[in-house]
Amino acid sequence: METIIQGVLLGGLYGLFALGLSLMFGVMRLTNTAHGDFIILGSFSTLTLVGLGLSPWLAMLVTLPLAWLLGYALQRYVLNGTLGKDPLPSLVVTFGMSIVVQNLLLELFSADPRSIDTGGFSTQGIAFSPELSVGVLPVVILALALTVTAGLQWMFKSTALGRTFRAVSDDREIAELMGLNARKVYALATALAFVLVGMAGSLQGVRTTVSPADGPALLLFAFEAVIMGGMGSFWGTLAGAMLLGLTQQVGFRLDPGWGIWGGHLMFLFVLVLRPQGLFPKTRG
Amino acid sequence: MHTTPSSYTVVRGTRGSMALLAFAVLLVAFAASLPFWGESSWMREFVEIACYFIFAMMWNLMAGYGGMVSIGQQAFFGLGGYVMLSLGNFWGVNPFVAIVLGALVAGLISIPVSWVAFRLQGGYFAIGTWVIAEVARLSIANVSAVGGGSGTTLTALRGIEKATRESVTYWMALACVVASITLVYGFLRSKQGLALLAIRDNEVAARSQGIAVGRMKLAVYAVAAFGAGLAGALYFVGNLRISPDAAFSVNWSAFAIFMVVIGGIGRIEGPLVGALVFWAMNKFFSDYGTWYLIGLGLLAIVMTIYFKQGLWGFVQQRWGWTLFPTARRLHLK
Amino acid sequence: MAAVLQTQQLKAFYGDAQAIFGIDFELHAGELVAIIGANGAGKSTFLKCLTGLVKADGPSITWKGQAIGGMAPGHIVRQGLAMVPEGRRLFPSLSVEENLLMGACAQRKGPWSLQRLYQMFPILQEKRHAPGTSLSGGQQQMVALGRALMSNPEVLLCDELSLGLAPIVIREIYNAMPAITAEGMTVVIVEQDVSMARRVSQRLYCFQEGLVSLQGSSGDLTREQISQAYFGV
Numbered sequence: 001m002e003t004i005i006q007g008v009l010l011g012g013l014y015g016l017f018a019l020g021l022s023l024m025f026g027v028m029r030l031t032n033t034a035h036g037d038f039i040i041l042g043s044f045s046t047l048t049l050v051g052l053g054l055s056p057w058l059a060m061l062v063t064l065p066l067a068w069l070l071g072y073a074l075q076r077y078v079l080n081g082t083l084g085k086d087p088l089p090s091l092v093v094t095f096g097m098s099i100v101v102q103n104l105l106l107e108l109f110s111a112d113p114r115s116i117d118t119g120g121f122s123t124q125g126i127a128f129s130p131e132l133s134v135g136v137l138p139v140v141i142l143a144l145a146l147t148v149t150a151g152l153q154w155m156f157k158s159t160a161l162g163r164t165f166r167a168v169s170d171d172r173e174i175a176e177l178m179g180l181n182a183r184k185v186y187a188l189a190t191a192l193a194f195v196l197v198g199m200a201g202s203l204q205g206v207r208t209t210v211s212p213a214d215g216p217a218l219l220l221f222a223f224e225a226v227i228m229g230g231m232g233s234f235w236g237t238l239a240g241a242m243l244l245g246l247t248q249q250v251g252f253r254l255d256p257g258w259g260i261w262g263g264h265l266m267f268l269f270v271l272v273l274r275p276q277g278l279f280p281k282t283r284g
Numbered sequence: 285m286h287t288t289p290s291s292y293t294v295v296r297g298t299r300g301s302m303a304l305l306a307f308a309v310l311l312v313a314f315a316a317s318l319p320f321w322g323e324s325s326w327m328r329e330f331v332e333i334a335c336y337f338i339f340a341m342m343w344n345l346m347a348g349y350g351g352m353v354s355i356g357q358q359a360f361f362g363l364g365g366y367v368m369l370s371l372g373n374f375w376g377v378n379p380f381v382a383i384v385l386g387a388l389v390a391g392l393i394s395i396p397v398s399w400v401a402f403r404l405q406g407g408y409f410a411i412g413t414w415v416i417a418e419v420a421r422l423s424i425a426n427v428s429a430v431g432g433g434s435g436t437t438l439t440a441l442r443g444i445e446k447a448t449r450e451s452v453t454y455w456m457a458l459a460c461v462v463a464s465i466t467l468v469y470g471f472l473r474s475k476q477g478l479a480l481l482a483i484r485d486n487e488v489a490a491r492s493q494g495i496a497v498g499r500m501k502l503a504v505y506a507v508a509a510f511g512a513g514l515a516g517a518l519y520f521v522g523n524l525r526i527s528p529d530a531a532f533s534v535n536w537s538a539f540a541i542f543m544v545v546i547g548g549i550g551r552i553e554g555p556l557v558g559a560l561v562f563w564a565m566n567k568f569f570s571d572y573g574t575w576y577l578i579g580l581g582l583l584a585i586v587m588t589i590y591f592k593q594g595l596w597g598f599v600q601q602r603w604g605w606t607l608f609p610t611a612r613r614l615h616l617k
Numbered sequence: 618m619a620a621v622l623q624t625q626q627l628k629a630f631y632g633d634a635q636a637i638f639g640i641d642f643e644l645h646a647g648e649l650v651a652i653i654g655a656n657g658a659g660k661s662t663f664l665k666c667l668t669g670l671v672k673a674d675g676p677s678i679t680w681k682g683q684a685i686g687g688m689a690p691g692h693i694v695r696q697g698l699a700m701v702p703e704g705r706r707l708f709p710s711l712s713v714e715e716n717l718l719m720g721a722c723a724q725r726k727g728p729w730s731l732q733r734l735y736q737m738f739p740i741l742q743e744k745r746h747a748p749g750t751s752l753s754g755g756q757q758q759m760v761a762l763g764r765a766l767m768s769n770p771e772v773l774l775c776d777e778l779s780l781g782l783a784p785i786v787i788r789e790i791y792n793a794m795p796a797i798t799a800e801g802m803t804v805v806i807v808e809q810d811v812s813m814a815r816r817v818s819q820r821l822y823c824f825q826e827g828l829v830s831l832q833g834s835s836g837d838l839t840r841e842q843i844s845q846a847y848f849g850v
Contacts, residue, residue: 025407025408029406029407030407031406031407031408031410031411033355033407033410033411078585078589081589082588082589087353087406087407087409087410088347088353088588089588089589089592090407091353091355091407091410092541092545092584092585092588093584093585093588093589095355095538095541095581095584096580096581096582096583096584096585096588097581097585098581099538099577099578099580099581099584100578100581100582100585103574103575103577103578103581104574104578106574107574107575107578160718163711163715163718163719164722166708166710166711166715167708167710167711167719169710170708170709170710170711171706171708173670173690174702174706174708175708175719176670176689176690176691177668177670177690177694177699177700177702178691178694178719178720178722178723178764178768179690179691179694179695179722179723179724179768180691180722181689181691216534219411220411220414220415220418223408223411223412223415224415227404227408227412257422257425257426260422261419261422261423261426264415264418264419264422265419267415268400268415268416268419271400271403271404271412272399272400272403275403275404
């Protein structure tokens with residue numbers, strides 16, 4: 001029972017990892033292989049701000065607009081040039097970014113794992129019963145994940161911005177005919193995705209230790225969540241994240257070396273049996 | 285405006301390419317004599333470059349000609365290495381023979397793997413192959429017979445004298461390089477190669493022409509896996525020590541990408557140029573550690589955006605040089 | 618009367634292939650001009666050049682005297698030039714009403730609004746929340762037309778309104794034309810249906826292999842002249 005709860009809570013965190021990836025792919029078919037590294041960059045950004053004297057929560061809040069700016073600039077001035085039918089340019093460029101970010105962090109912070117000190121908050125628990133106690137932080141993360149997912153879903157469906165994202169993703173040429181500047185729309189989407197990334201990174205840093213080389217593993221988790229959940233749906237991505245979290249926790253329970261491996265196997269399993277994912281939305 | 289030419293010929297080789305090819309043959313003969321007069325460190329370096337080059341050329345075949353971009357080829361690289369090691373250590377197979385066997389196993393395993401990998405497309409296919417490589421890494425790390433997570437050594441070559449071992453490894457590497465180039469070149473000049481180009485340009489149109497797209501892609505995937513396995517097995521014969529982290533590291537794919545981006549994608553000569561440039565950069569700059577890697581990353585980004593055709597592509601466009609011509613050109617008279 | 622839209626020796630390329638070799642074209646306010654021609658004559662390419670979807674040389678297209686060739690489509694639609702694209706091209710992820718609202722992104726003032734469009738095409742109001750692509754061909758064409766009108770253009774370009782539609786549906790759509798032109802909207806239609814084109818337009822151009830092969834008043838041109846120009850015999 002506790003494993004299941006831990007799995008769901010872990011799924012919440014993975015959901016936050018995955019939503020940004022899902023957003024970027026949904027709007028512009030861009031696969032960001034540096035996604036995980038930017039999450040870690042977010043962690044270190046918050047770490048640095050805490051080091052400068054801010055409280056952890058304020059540091060997290062300051063990281064968000066910084067992430068927005070970085071995402072907007074990267075998309076506008078670098079990634080927009082890589083979009084198109086060929087997946088190679090965006091893959092190589094984001095791969096290059098991954099190397100740059102990882103090594104830059106390594107230079108600035110060394111390979112030592114660090115954590116964001118929240119003065120004991122990260123270990124606080126709520127006791128539901130004598131045997132069952134659940135950490136406050138994971139619950140907060142889950143709540144955030146649910147809120148963000150609902151927010152994204154609402155934004156896409158019911159706001160003008162969401163309509164813009166959907167239109168540009170459907171048919172860039174005709175969207176431009178309507179008066180939209182696709183390059184700016186893409187930049188907005190990435191900016192938003194990076195805010196999520198910054199949030200996820202900060203929370204990861206609070207929850208556990210982070211080090212510069214952690215990025216790729218997080219990318220794979222985010223990716224697995226998106227694929228298992230089904231493309232085109234934010235709730236699907238969250239569901240995929242839950243499945244991954246659950247599988248990993250069950251795996252960890254059976255043997256410490258099997259957690260991540262089990263997650264990968266589950267991913268491959270779902271890919272073979274139901275390649276469109278659990279809750280796909282068919283796009284035109 | 286329109287004039288009808290009285291006749292035409294279709295030409296493939298150029299006088300320049302013939303000359304370069306003859307030169308290449310002489311170069312190979314010269315290289316084969318290296319163990320008799322050269323230093324052993326040179327031979328070791330060559331083996332390493334050979335592995336980089338073969339891996340990059342196979343990656344290039346998949347991506348540039350097959351339209352499949354993968355960052356998980358290290359799965360077959362490592363598999364080739366581990367199969368070679370197992371055959372050598374446990375069944376007493378001559379490691380040099382085991383190299384080829386390792387490559388064959390890698391090629392065969394790629395077929396069931398493709399049933400999973402081909403479920404995905406584009407950027408997601410790339411990451412999917414990475415996941416598969418991670419599964420391979422974690423699985424092998426759990427097998428204690430080959431040393432689990434910390435790896436093991438190749439014992440089968442223990443009895444052989446060092447100089448002999450190094451020479452034979454070197455010749456093996458040279459043979460592998462020549463064989464892979466011949467294999468890829470022959471493939472691309474054939475009807476299958478033309479079909480590949482058609483698929484890369486427009487998959488739907490190719491299918492409508494009767495080209496079995498699925499089978500072609502599988503063929504390319506399997507050949508690339510064979511090549512990756514070959515490179516891996518060769519690498520660990522040279523290295524003598526294997527571990528899951530070294531064998532299945534995503535850095536292999538990163539290196540392949542850099543070599544191909546710098547050298548030029550979609551061409552045979554590109555990975556060759558790229559491998560040499562990469563080796564040279566490694567020689568001069570790897571002491572700078574992280575800054576070198578940052579520079580590599582930035583270089584790849586800049587070249588992809590501003591210099592898409594790579595170094596050899598630039599040369600080919602500017603001066604029309606082709607060392608391994610595969611395109612047919614129309615000469616109007 | 619000065620031309621509101623004019624092209625001079627317009628040339629257009631798709632990569633290395635030239636599609637338009639030098640077209641002179643003039644449009645005056647309030648007119649309905651038709652462009653006819655066989656497939657591949659360059660009609661759609663021409664419209665795409667006007668709206669900025671295909672790159673053209675700066676001065677070769679002028680809008681009220683200003684060179685607009687090669688400008689971004691967004692900029693051109695804000696000037697007041699809108700297009701109903703060939704094949705409808707509705708946004709599949711958007712509902713009928715959302716597709717129409719996309720047309721208003723250019724934020725131009727004018728008489729056209731959702732209400733007015735629903736009055737003109739009541740079926741669209743009925744199906745406003747349905748996905749755009751679930752409608753029949755004719756209804757989709759109404760949505761595409763409405764979407765272009767939502768930007769309150771001064772000049773409306775219609776690329777093959779009748780493509781793939783049954784004759785009775787085509788007539789229904791063209792019956793809406795008077796309501797569109799009544800307030801002075803200038804319209805250019807590219808049409809496969811030559812008799813429809815002659816009937817609704819005041820002037821007509823015939824394109825053939827990227828050049829103008831015939832132009833004149835729709836009433837005056839004879840069938841022989843038109844078929845000669847159409848087929849290039």
